Amino acid sequence: MKNKILFNLPKNIKEGINIQNNLSHKVRLFPLKKDPENVLAIDCSYDKKEGITFVVGVKWSYSERKPIEIIHTSIKTSFPYITGLLSFRELPPIIRLLEKVNKIDLLLIDGQGILHPRGIGLASHVGILYDRPSIGVAKSRLTGDIKHFDPRSKGFIGDIYLHNKRSGFLYVNKENTKPLYISPGHLIDVNSIERILPRFFKDHRLPEPLFIADKVSKKIKNEKNT
DNA sequence: GCGACAG
DNA sequence: ATCTTGTCGC
Numbered sequence: 001m002k003n004k005i006l007f008n009l010p011k012n013i014k015e016g017i018n019i020q021n022n023l024s025h026k027v028r029l030f031p032l033k034k035d036p037e038n039v040l041a042i043d044c045s046y047d048k049k050e051g052i053t054f055v056v057g058v059k060w061s062y063s064e065r066k067p068i069e070i071i072h073t074s075i076k077t078s079f080p081y082i083t084g085l086l087s088f089r090e091l092p093p094i095i096r097l098l099e100k101v102n103k104i105d106l107l108l109i110d111g112q113g114i115l116h117p118r119g120i121g122l123a124s125h126v127g128i129l130y131d132r133p134s135i136g137v138a139k140s141r142l143t144g145d146i147k148h149f150d151p152r153s154k155g156f157i158g159d160i161y162l163h164n165k166r167s168g169f170l171y172v173n174k175e176n177t178k179p180l181y182i183s184p185g186h187l188i189d190v191n192s193i194e195r196i197l198p199r200f201f202k203d204h205r206l207p208e209p210l211f212i213a214d215k216v217s218k219k220i221k222n223e224k225n226t
Numbered sequence: 227g228c229g230a231c232a233g
Numbered sequence: 234a235t236c237t238t239g240t241c242g243c
Contacts, residue, residue: 043233044233044234045233045234045235046233046234046235047235048234048235048236053234081232081233081234083230083231083232083233084231084232086232086233089233089234090233110232110233111232111233112232115232116232121232122232122233136232138232138233139232139233140231140232140233141230141231141232142230142231142232143230143231143232174243175242175243176241176242176243181232
C-alpha cells in the first residue's frame with residue numbers, strides 16, 4: 001500500500017515536533033466496526049556498526065491465529081533516536097516495507113500509540129499516513145499515569161491515563177514478565193482493543209505476530225541480508 | 227534546576 | 234534498540 005500523506009524527514013528537533021503537533025489533530029479514535037482479518041505486525045532492529053535498520057512485517061490471520069506471510073526490507077538509518085521522535089527513525093523503513101503489502105485491516109506496531117507527549121506515537125503516525133486502524137504495543141513506558149494497577153493479576157492489570165483521560169492499559173500475558181503498554185494508534189479506541197487484543201497472544205510476552213516479527217528481524221540482521 | 231525518557 | 238555473563242524461572 002501507498003502512504004496517503006507525504007512523509008518528510010525533519011531537519012531538526014523543532015521541525016519534527018511541529019510535524020507531530022500538526023498531524024496529531026488527524027488522530028481519530030472510535031470503535032472498530034468490524035473484526036479485522038489481515039493484520040500486519042511490524043518491528044525494527046538496527047545494525048549499529050553498518051548504520052542499517054531492518055524491518056519485518058508479519059501478516060497475520062486474525063480468524064485463524066496464524067502467520068500468512070512474512071516480509072522484510074532494510075534501509076540506511078537516517079535519523080537518530082530521540083525520545084518522542086521515534087517515528088522519524090522508523091518510518092522510512094516502515095514505508096518501504098508497506099509498499100510490499102496490501103489489504104491490511106489493522107496494524108500492530110512496536111511502540112506507543114497516543115500515549116505520547118504530543119499524542120502521536122509511532123503507531124498513530126503510521127495509521128494516519130496510511131489511513132488504517134493501528135494499535136501501539138510498547139514494552140516500556142513513555143508517558144501517562146498508571147491507575148488501578150494490580151501486579152498480582154494477569155491480562156488487563158491497569159489503566160493508563162493521559163490528560164485525565166483513559167488512553168490505554170497495561171497488559172500481561174506471561175507470568176513473571178513486565179507489562180506491555182497498549183494504546184490506540186488511529187481509527188480504533190481503547191474498548192475495541194480490549195476486545196480483540198487477547199486473541200493475538202499465544203505463549204509469549206508479546207502478541208504472537210509481534211513476537212515472530214521481533215525474532216525474524218534480529219535473525220535477518222545477524223545474517224546481514226536484505 | 228531535576229527527573230523522565232517508545233526503540 | 235544494542236552490548237553483554239551468568240543466572241533464575243518455566
